[in-house]
Amino acid sequence: MLTRKQHELLRFIQQRLQEDGVPPSFDEMKEALDLRSKSGIHRLITALEERGFIRRMPNRARALEILKLPEQAVPNGVPRGRFNPNVIEGSLGRVRPVANHQPAANDEPASEIVSIPVMGRIAAGTPISAIQNRSSTISLPPDMLGSGEHFALEVRGDSMIEAGINDGDTVIIRKQDSANNGEIIVALIDDEEATLKRLRKRGSSIALEAANPAYETRVLGPDRVRIQGRLVSLFRRY
Secondary structure (H helix, E strand, C coil): CCCHHHHHHHHHHHHHHHHHCCCCCHHHHHHHCCCCCHHHHHHHHHHHHHCCCEEECCCCCCCEEECCCCHHHCCCCCCCCCCCCCEEECCCCEEECCCCCCCCCCCCCCCCCEEEEEEEEEECCCCEECCCCCCEEEEECHHHCCCCCEEEEEEECCCCHHHCCCCCCEEEEEECCCCCCCCEEEEEECCCEEEEEEEEEECCEEEEECCCCCCCCEEECHHHEEEEEEEEEEEECC
């Protein structure tokens, strides 16, 4: 049985292999799992290798091969290689942890609650006005966040529905001005339109990709797009 960190790393490696054809670097793994040093990644890689989930290929840089996945690594109905967000079920008080979850540095459950500002709405469809000022707050357990500063946005539209993000959901965003290829980001276009899309880098251009075939991918110059943050969790009311 894998620990949560081992499971997260295995899923991250699998996703990057499927999206880019090459495994992530140790620096990318460290950032994705929010670890302080690469030594923790070395330990996780060794543990996964010893358990027969991956194989390191000798004499090749960044060469990892996934040999198998635990049954829980691919939840029923979720396509491999796509974002599968944490969902906090608002009226039931349950947390369903999944692979792109960004936990705190240790794996122990925390009892504190953190208040996150809700900064208006974000479009998962046609971009809308830029992110507004704080409109309310939302309370979350800290192990849904990890390090850094966070804010929340209400989703409007269905362009990210195949990534598990529905109209009416609240997305939790970690503030940052850069992101890895394939991550779901908040993008500010021309300093006036904000949208939630998957980041794709195409040479010197930036592509903002929907997770719904009804919407076209927008390809823009880097001077027109500013990254405001990266999606780490999702809150859904029932």
